[in-house]
Amino acid sequence: MSSEQFMKTRRNFVKLSAVAASASLLSGGLTVFARGVAAPITLPPLPYAESALAPVISANTLSFHYGKHHKAYVDNLNKLIPGTEYADNSLEQIIKKTAGVADKQAIFNNAAQIWNHTFYWNSLKPNGGGKPTGEMAKKIDAAFTSYDNFKKELSAAATSQFGSGWAWLVAEKGALKIVKTPNAENPMTKGQTPLLTIDVWEHAYYLDYQNRRADHVTAVIDKLLNWDFAMKNMAG
Ligand code: FE2
Numbered sequence: 001m002s003s004e005q006f007m008k009t010r011r012n013f014v015k016l017s018a019v020a021a022s023a024s025l026l027s028g029g030l031t032v033f034a035r036g037v038a039a040p041i042t043l044p045p046l047p048y049a050e051s052a053l054a055p056v057i058s059a060n061t062l063s064f065h066y067g068k069h070h071k072a073y074v075d076n077l078n079k080l081i082p083g084t085e086y087a088d089n090s091l092e093q094i095i096k097k098t099a100g101v102a103d104k105q106a107i108f109n110n111a112a113q114i115w116n117h118t119f120y121w122n123s124l125k126p127n128g129g130g131k132p133t134g135e136m137a138k139k140i141d142a143a144f145t146s147y148d149n150f151k152k153e154l155s156a157a158a159t160s161q162f163g164s165g166w167a168w169l170v171a172e173k174g175a176l177k178i179v180k181t182p183n184a185e186n187p188m189t190k191g192q193t194p195l196l197t198i199d200v201w202e203h204a205y206y207l208d209y210q211n212r213r214a215d216h217v218t219a220v221i222d223k224l225l226n227w228d229f230a231m232k233n234m235a236g
Contacts, residue, residue, distance in 0.1 A: 040078040041091065043071050044118050052126045056219045061207045069203050070117040077110040091115050092188070099189040112184035116166060116197065123196040125226040132227040139234070143176035151221055153178045158200050158217040167217075169196040171234055195230040 046066055051059040077094075081087050084107075086094045091111050098108035131147045132140060144150035157180040158167035165182040170192040179187055187194050198220055205216035 041074055041081075041114065043074045043114075044121075046121055048126060053124060053224060056216075056223050057124075057205075058208050061205070064207065065199075065203055066117075066121070070114070073110045073113040073117065077107065077114060080107050080110060086111075095186060096189060099185075109184040112186050116184065116186060117199070119194060120166075120197050120199045122229050123198070123226055124220065124224040125229070127223070128227065129221055129223040129225045132230070134231075136227050136231050136234070139176055150178075154198070154221060155214065155217050158198050159214045161200050164201040167198045167200060168192075168194055169230060170194055193233065193236070195233045196225055 046062070049059075050062040050066070053062060081089075081094070086097065086107060089097070091114060094107060094111040095115060098104035098111065101108070131137060137147070140147055140150050144153060154167060154169065157178050161167060161180040161182065163182065165180060165185070167180045168178065168187050170177050170179055170187045172192045176195070177192070179192065181187060198217060200213060200217070205213060209216040
């Protein structure tokens with residue numbers, strides 16, 4: 001399943017019949033028409049059990065990270081967008097329209113954090129990590145000389161991101177690159193195609209690793225990265 005496929009929000013619209021929903025007010029004969037109501041953005045299911053990534057990421061961490069943090073971004077966005085121009089947009093449309101717009105930052109932050117977390121869950125898998133094979137191995141060697149250099153660059157991006165943010169493997173004009181973004185920001189707003197990501201917000205690792213972000217990042221790279229997902233994203 002590609003990122004585009006899973007990110008397509010299934011947002012059906014409840015088309016209320018204006019006639020059926022209209023209500024005549026007794027005084028003045030005014031009529032109120034109910035508008036179409038957008039179905040809420042939904043929290044996508046985790047692609048594995050909460051315990052599936054242990055011991056690298058514990059079920060306790062996943063329970064809070066997915067069930068509290070990710071869910072909160074969904075709940076927040078569903079309070080922010082009704083009645084706005086974004087009410088019936090996809091997440092990608094909301095992210096691209098609100099990126100860098102000062103008075104839309106809350107909408108951007110929550111929309112991007114929903115997208116980033118769904119992408120992150122899919123960037124990981126049980127018994128993943130280590131050297132990719134096949135076409136992805138060739139692309140990693142072409143871009144970074146070797147897998148070891150790739151790992152060093154990704155670790156450096158993930159550990160040097162000051163404060164909250166994300167480390168990403170992206171494709172830009174056909175070439176692979178590693179980038180880092182602060183807070184909720186996403187490389188798609190800069191014309192890059194995300195292939196994999198690592199969440200380096202403290203909530204991603206603090207229960208298991210406390211301040212040892214580097215140890216967490218190394219374990220994720222060695223044991224959890226989902227190269228199949230990266231390859232599907234590369235293929236678009
Ligand atoms: Fe997170």
